[in-house]
Each structure stands twice: as C-alpha cells, then as structure tokens.
Amino acid sequence: xxxxxxxxxxxxxxxxxxxxxxxxxxxxxxxxxxxxxxxxxxxxxxxxxxxxxxxxxxxxxxxxxxxxxxxxxxxxxxxxxxxxxxxxxxxxxxxxxxx
Numbered sequence: 292x293x294x295x296x297x298x299x300x301x302x303x304x305x306x307x308x309x310x311x312x313x314x315x316x317x318x319x320x321x322x323x324x325x326x327x328x329x330x331x332x333x334x335x336x337x338x339x340x341x342x343x344x345x346x347x348x349x350x351x352x353x354x355x356x357x358x359x360x361x362x363x364x365x366x367x368x369x370x371x372x373x374x375x376x377x378x379x380x381x382x383x384x385x386x387x388x389x390x
Contacts, residue, residue: 306379313372320361332360 301307323329335341343349344359355365 304383306376306383309372309376309379313368313376316368317365320356320365324356324358324361329358335359
C-alpha cells in the first residue's frame with residue numbers, strides 16, 4: 292500500500308507564522324514611529340527594564356527606534372519569535388524528505 296505524504300501548506304507551517312508575527316510587529320512599530328502614534332507608556336526609570344535600556348550595549352547596539360519601549364520589544368520579539376522561526380526554517384530546508 293502506498294504511503295500518503297503528509298503535506299502541510301506553506302503558510303500553515305509553524306516557522307512561517309513565527310517569522311510573520313515578528314515582521315508584522317516591526318511594521319506596526321515602524322508605522323507608530325513614523326506617524327507619532329506612540330502609546331503613552333510609563334517611564335522605565337528605576338526598574339529592571341530601565342537598567343537594561345540604560346546599559347551601554349543596549350544604547351550602542353540595539354537602537355532600532357527612537358523609543359526605548361520599541362527597542363526593548365524588538366529584542367524580546369526577536370528572541371521569542373524570530374530565532375525559533377529561523378531555526379524551524381533551517382530544519383525544514385535541510386530535513387530529508389521521503390518520496
């Protein structure tokens with residue numbers, strides 16, 4: 292009996308949605324930065340996040356946006372969504388396929 296190949300559509304693969312969430316968040320952040328519709332968040336002063344955003348490595352290397360909140364969220368989304376998405380894509384590309 293012939294084996295059925297379990298074909299998953301491209302857009303339903305987990306790594307595509309993970310990378311898509313990261314890209315969508317960046318589009319939203321860029322739109323907010325350009326239009327000035329930045330949410331009114333509390334200041335980070337004196338908190339753990341404030342110490343992270345005031346560190347030299349965060350000010351020198353991770354300055355994607357003018358708003359500290361967006362920079363911190365970009366790093367968080369990059370770790371949570373982008374890294375697993377890239378790893379999933381690499382696994383998908385280099386995995387052996389049964390024919």
